[in-house]
Amino acid sequence: MKKKIKVLxxxxxxxGHDRGAKVVASLLKAAGMEVxxxxxxxxxxxxxxxxxxxxxxxxxxxxxxxxxxxFTPKIVSEMKANGLDDVLLIAGGTFxxxxxxxxEAMGIDKIFRAGSLMPTIxxxxxxxxKKH
Amino acid sequence: xxPKKKPDIQQMVQKLLxxxxxSAARLITLVENEVDEHHDIMRLVYxxxxxxxxxxxxxxxxxxxxxxxDHLIGKFREKDKKVGAVVVDPSSPFSGGAFLGDRIRxxxxxxxxxxxxxxxxxxxxxxxxSRATYDVIRILEAMGMEVIFVETLGAGQDEIDIVQIAxxxxxxxxxxxxxxxxxxxxxxxxxxxxxxxxxxDLDGATTCLRHLEAVLSVAQExxxxxxxxxxxxxxxxxKAENLRGIDELVQTIGEHQNYLRSSxxxxxxxxxxxxxxxxxxxxxxLQKIIFKGLRGTGKKKKYIRSIMDRKNDPYSVVDEVxxxxxxxxx
Numbered sequence: 001m002k003k004k005i006k007v008l009x010x011x012x013x014x015x016g017h018d019r020g021a022k023v024v025a026s027l028l029k030a031a032g033m034e035v036x037x038x039x040x041x042x043x044x045x046x047x048x049x050x051x052x053x054x055x056x057x058x059x060x061x062x063x064x065x066x067x068x069x070x071f072t073p074k075i076v077s078e079m080k081a082n083g084l085d086d087v088l089l090i091a092g093g094t095f096x097x098x099x100x101x102x103x104e105a106m107g108i109d110k111i112f113r114a115g116s117l118m119p120t121i122x123x124x125x126x127x128x129x130k131k132h
Numbered sequence: 133x134x135p136k137k138k139p140d141i142q143q144m145v146q147k148l149l150x151x152x153x154x155s156a157a158r159l160i161t162l163v164e165n166e167v168d169e170h171h172d173i174m175r176l177v178y179x180x181x182x183x184x185x186x187x188x189x190x191x192x193x194x195x196x197x198x199x200x201x202d203h204l205i206g207k208f209r210e211k212d213k214k215v216g217a218v219v220v221d222p223s224s225p226f227s228g229g230a231f232l233g234d235r236i237r238x239x240x241x242x243x244x245x246x247x248x249x250x251x252x253x254x255x256x257x258x259x260x261x262s263r264a265t266y267d268v269i270r271i272l273e274a275m276g277m278e279v280i281f282v283e284t285l286g287a288g289q290d291e292i293d294i295v296q297i298a299x300x301x302x303x304x305x306x307x308x309x310x311x312x313x314x315x316x317x318x319x320x321x322x323x324x325x326x327x328x329x330x331x332x333d334l335d336g337a338t339t340c341l342r343h344l345e346a347v348l349s350v351a352q353e354x355x356x357x358x359x360x361x362x363x364x365x366x367x368x369x370x371k372a373e374n375l376r377g378i379d380e381l382v383q384t385i386g387e388h389q390n391y392l393r394s395s396x397x398x399x400x401x402x403x404x405x406x407x408x409x410x411x412x413x414x415x416x417x418l419q420k421i422i423f424k425g426l427r428g429t430g431k432k433k434k435y436i437r438s439i440m441d442r443k444n445d446p447y448s449v450v451d452e453v454x455x456x457x458x459x460x461x462x
Contacts, residue, residue: 002255003165004228029229034253039236046242050235053248055157083154 005129007058008051010038012075015065020114024060024092024121031122044074048082056087057129061108063093068103076107086130092116141169145176148275153248156275160250163271164264174267180274184216186282187385188298190260190320193286195304196330198237199367201281203378204385205241208279215241216248216277218268220261220285223253230254234283248272259293260284263416266297266409287320295323296408299401300388302381304328305344307336312343321347324360325388332364332376358391425457 009025011018018040025035036054038047051059061075068091079087091103092112100111109128112121139162147155159177163170187204189197198219205215219234230253241247250272252262261284272280284294295301303324315321327348329341344362361384365377392398426432435453438444
């Protein structure tokens, strides 16, 4: 058995700030994970199709332009429609504190705001992947 | 982590044969992870394989393999073929992790149900592909894919496993990567059925094309009578009308396939490939058996220590182990 944790790292909508997603993707690689980097300007349907084809354990979303409350429900409903209940959904970026409970209620498993430390993110993923 | 129950292989393969994406995705992961059921999965999948056109794409990192693949997928979709793509990127030798960045270039088909793209990390395999690539292709074939692209990781001079897998091999080069001396070297230059000179709008493209033509014209008559073709292309442009050579490339792939069908080489090639693959599987399995056997006795550690201390050498250890356990007749 050579199981690796596989992560899809992406951004949705027109948010053009990809530095954060790239930094986190590189650090997850350094933590021994296989990261499929899908980049910017994705649609909820495209993200979920990629997650299915790649059989990922985790979808990582990076939000930096205030669109998190708009796109999160669309991604979650697309995941549900495709039965991806065994995929961990995490989000990182800048959000108002008061939006965090809303995002959790929408179905994001864990939110990491800007300033989160990498070991926290890595150990969260390692302890919570659902497929193993 | 919650322990997961054993996967129902039979049922998954049944669903795979109806084209189910999630079953395909799951089976690929199981095969990649070399789970206990690996051989059982392939036993069930193998009878449903062997019909797809498999096109290999190799070349250095940044040459434009993925963006070319994206266009080629589009051309075969126009012909209503179902298309699979297996794209390989390197694993980190330190962490074992990987940054799989090919999919970002393969976006024209992100919502096309007739296209299945899978990224694989090389996981330490040296030939430009991951060890699981053979089996992943077969899973995609069994799923109903009619054309399968296999893209190697960024390859230099000697990552040539692709030739064992693809029936038509494209080598993607770009201007400015060296003179005719580089093109005359053995290895990857020799395996191309079609040389794609991508980024043919860059300075130096004409010189590079001349170098390649000159080298091919004096190349030794190879074992086959197919002469590698050179197709200049531009796979990335801000305007679609500035793309170049994609139709010619599709046509040249067709010509190579026609040539293979009309010659007797295809049977010979298949024979050699299967021989090669059997060799790989024997090697993997024998190593597993021997290490497992030694581990049980605690001898593996002793052997390694004795070699570290220069009291023994690797060849004597291998001879001793093989003579004791495999050829002893016990």
